[in-house]
Amino acid sequence: MKAIYTLVVAYFLSTVGFAQSPNSIGMPFVPVPAGRFYMGSEGEGKDADENPVHRVTIANGFRMSATEVTNAQYERFRPEHKALRGKNGFSKEDDEAVVFISYAEAVAFCDWLSRKEGKSYRLPTEAEWEYTCRAGTVSNFWTGNTLPQIFQKSQKTDRNSVVVSLKVGQTPANPWGLYDMHGNVEEWCLDWYGPYQAGEQQDPVGRESGLFRVSRGGSHGTPVSFLRSANRMALLPDDKSWLVGFRVVEAAMPATKPLPVVTSAVMVSQKKATWRPAPALVPVFSEPKRYIRKPDxxxxxxxxxxxxxxxxxxxxxxxxxxxxxxxxxxxxxxxxxxxxxxxxxxxxxxxxxxxxxxxxxxxxxxxxxxxxxxxxxxxxxxxxxxxxxxxxxxxxxxxxxxxxxxxxxxxxxxxxxxxxxxxxMFQTKEGWLVQAADADPGPSGGSAIHISKDGGKTWVKPYIGEQTPAFHAGETGGLIAGIHTGVVQLTDGRLLAFGRKDDIPGPNGIGPRMPMSVSSDMGKTWTYSASEFPPVWSGQRLVLYRLNEGAILLVSFTHHPDERDGEKAGMLFSDAQGNTYKGYGMYASVSFDEGKTWPIKKLLTDGKERYLNGGAWTGAFQMDATHAEPKGYLAMTQTPDNMIHLLSSSVHYQFNLEWLKQLPVAVK
CATH class of the missing domain: 2.120.10.10 (Neuraminidase)
Structure with a gap:
């Protein structure tokens, strides 16, 4: 297959007279003629930004590097980049595409090359890139509506990136002599990312400004659909990874003015609210409501x-x-x-x-x-x-x-x-911001925290040591036990955290318990113990929150009644008459002594029978006196009027501490 493509391309190049011409640092360039093409596609969903298809004229020919810029070429400009060769296993050799390059670094290379050679080098505009990639075609790829296997490397979403060679020019060139336009590495383009404008255009240069710079072509580690000629990608300009490099064009900047920025401002009142707490000792539990609505x-x-x-x-x-x-x-x-x-x-x-x-x-x-x-x-x-x-x-x-x-x-x-x-995220008594993050993408493996002492300007990772392989009672490690953690600061300055999975056996033969982690050095190390609470499982995320009133609130879930421990599923709760009953689903627990004891444990239901849909992994469920939402990912805030607002994956719950203190009437 490769031989056939090579012969076809060689014949085409010989008939039209296009030839590679290297510059002083060995970059081969090919001429690209002026012309017109149809830019974009009739994409939907994730590809809707390729709309509308519009006719674009490239008024003047230019020269484009036949391959992506290589390590050897880039390091003529910035020799210190050699220290990044092989990072994450990628791009070790001189003739592999250079990666770990930000937008500004790609532009700086073009400026350096322009000064060195006395010519105008720059990044291609998005229109120039697609025009050159298509090389006269209107299909998904310049090869047609499918991309032959010879062009593909690891074209799927891999949790752990598959290391492949990024050597340039190893697959057939397109009909205009350009290599690696589909895959190998993504390539920075000149434009700010923004929506297309309908109608015929000449030499478009994108928007006046934006948040992201366009990248094109897809990489060695993306599904084939993202390698299409029309596919649009973008990145924060400072981003750099093993997926992104660039190529250059030799051409003056088009005289076209960029399009204005498209804004979609949200109309928001700027009037400061007056918060009125509920009267003292008045319990509040509002009707749960969906907060996720399908838009028109x-x-x-x-x-x-x-x-x-x-x-x-x-x-x-x-x-x-x-x-x-x-x-x-x-x-x-x-x-x-x-x-x-x-x-x-x-x-x-x-x-x-x-x-x-x-x-x-x-x-x-x-x-x-x-x-x-x-x-x-x-x-x-x-x-x-x-x-x-x-x-x-x-x-x-x-x-x-x-x-x-x-x-x-x-x-x-x-x-x-x-x-x-x-x-x-929360703020410590010192005024520091604390952001927790999962340490591993799997179902266990712990959590880490990131801390900013300057209002979010800079962040540090206080944890020490490598990822803890297991979390055992009485041991110390650098991570919180459990993913999807909730963290609060105690009044003595220590941090308290609960997490999902990485469970610890309870005392006296009690089954697995939700792990509790405590740090006395602001997250560098954590000591582990078994809490009194049942484990959190798949489809569940707890919250841990310091209430305005000073108490600590944990909201979590009992075992699913249909997933684990059979008749032991659920938890025991008490009613106002002192009787115990088994309840299932989401519950709240409150500590008034900095997590030492948790005297309040209450199922999050007002006892009313109702149908609700928790969305996501939860789906439909029935709420009643003994059943609350069975699972969901939780998030919470408490407003200055002391109302607690709890979100599951789809439902908004609103209640106050006084309601949590009030035991339900006799539950049968």
Whole structure:
């Protein structure tokens, strides 16, 4: 197959006279003629940003590097980059595509090369890149509507990246003499990412500004559909990974003016709320309500089948702001972060809108936190591609009730483990921000914390040592036992955490218990013990929260009545008459002595029979006196009026501490 393609390309090049011409550092260039083409596709869902198909004229010919820039070529400019060769196993040799390059570093190389040779070198515009990739075709790939196996490397979503050679020019060139336009490494383009404009255009250069810079071509580790000629990707300009490199063009900048930025501002009241707590000793439990609503089709909000993993905070104007991911697959690149508001005084939640999305990147893990002084923090994971192992951590802030947000910047730029953000950021008594994150993408393996002592400007990872392989009572390690952890600071400065899995046997032969971790050195090391609570399992995420009143609240789940321990499933609760009964599902427990004892344990139901749908992995369930929501991912905030707002994967619960203190009437 390779021989056939090589012969066809060689014949084509010989007939049209295109020939490679290297420059002074050995970069081969081929001429690209002026012309017209149809840019984009009629994509839907995750590919909707390829719409509309529009006719583009490339007014002047230019020269493009036949291959991606290699290590040897880039290191003529920046020799110190050689220290990154082989990072994560990739790109060790001189003739492999250079990776771990940010947008600014790619631009700086072009500027250096321009000065060195006295010519105009730059990154290609997105239009120039697609025009050159297509090479006169209108199909999915320049090879047709399928990509032959010879062009493919590890074209699937792998949790652990498959190391392959990134040697350039090892597959046939397209009809215009360009190699590796489908795969090998993604390539930075000049443009800010933004929606296409309909109608005929000449030499488009994208938008005036934006949050992300375009990348094209897909990489060695992405599904084939992301290698299509029309597929659009983008990254934060400072991002760098083993998937992304670049190639250059020799051409003057087009004289075209960039398109204006498209904004979709959320209308948010800036009037400061007046909070009125419920009268003393008055218990409150409001009717549970869905906060995730399917948007109207005309809104063009990317809403997928799986909506899960919420975070929530209150705003100074009295609104509640909730976010969650929406996706078809939890490892999918289509994953986006949506948001909805329960506006002050409103009966129901708004329709959702897109809150944060890096194009074609998995966005697993998010948190929200209001510092009580007007600043709202949003932390989010951003993957290199799909799955949720190799996440970087990105932070944004808002000082206007979430109407606008600062430019996203990296809290941790390394795409690695220990960065899967967990809802529940909080502030210590010292004023430090603490963000917990899963240490492993699997069902166990512990959690880590990240700390900022300067209001989110810089973050440190206090944990020491490698990942703890097991968590045993009385032992000490560098990670919290259990994933999806909840963390609070105790009044003596120590940290207390509970987590899912990594269970510890209870005393006197009691079965596995939820692990409890305590740190006396602000997260460097943790000591483990068995708590009195049952383990948290698949489809469940607990919350641990310091209430305004000073007590510590844990919300978690009993065993599923149909999954584990048979007749032992569930927990024993007490009613107002002093009788015990077995209850199932979500419960709350309160400690008034810094986690030493937990005298309140209450099933989160008001006893009323109702049908609810928890969405995500929960689905439909019946709530009654002995059954609460069976599982879900939890997030929580408490407003200044002392109302507790608890979100599961789909349902909003609202109650107060006084209601938790009140035992239910006789339960049968």
């Amino acid at each position: 089709c005309s809104a063009n909000v990317p809403f997928y089948s799986h909506n899960h993993q919420p975070a929530v905070t209150w705003c100074p104007n009295g609104d509640l702001l909730a976010i969650w991911f929406s996706t078809d697959e939890e490892s999918g690149r289509e994953m986006t972060v949506l948001a909805s508001r329960l506006r002050a005084g409103a009966a129901g939640w708004d329709e959702p809108y897109e809150f944060f999305k890096v194009p074609d990147r998995n966005m697993t893990g998010a948190s929200l936190f209001h510092d009580g002084k007007g600043t709202i923090y949003h932390m989010n994971g951003v993957e290199t591609d799909g799955d949720w192992q190799d996440l970087a951590m990105v932070l944004r802030t808002s000082k206007d009730n979430g109407a606008t947000w600062s430019t996203p910047r990296f809290a941790n730029p390394e795409h690695t483990k220990r960065n899967q953000v967990i809802a529940g």
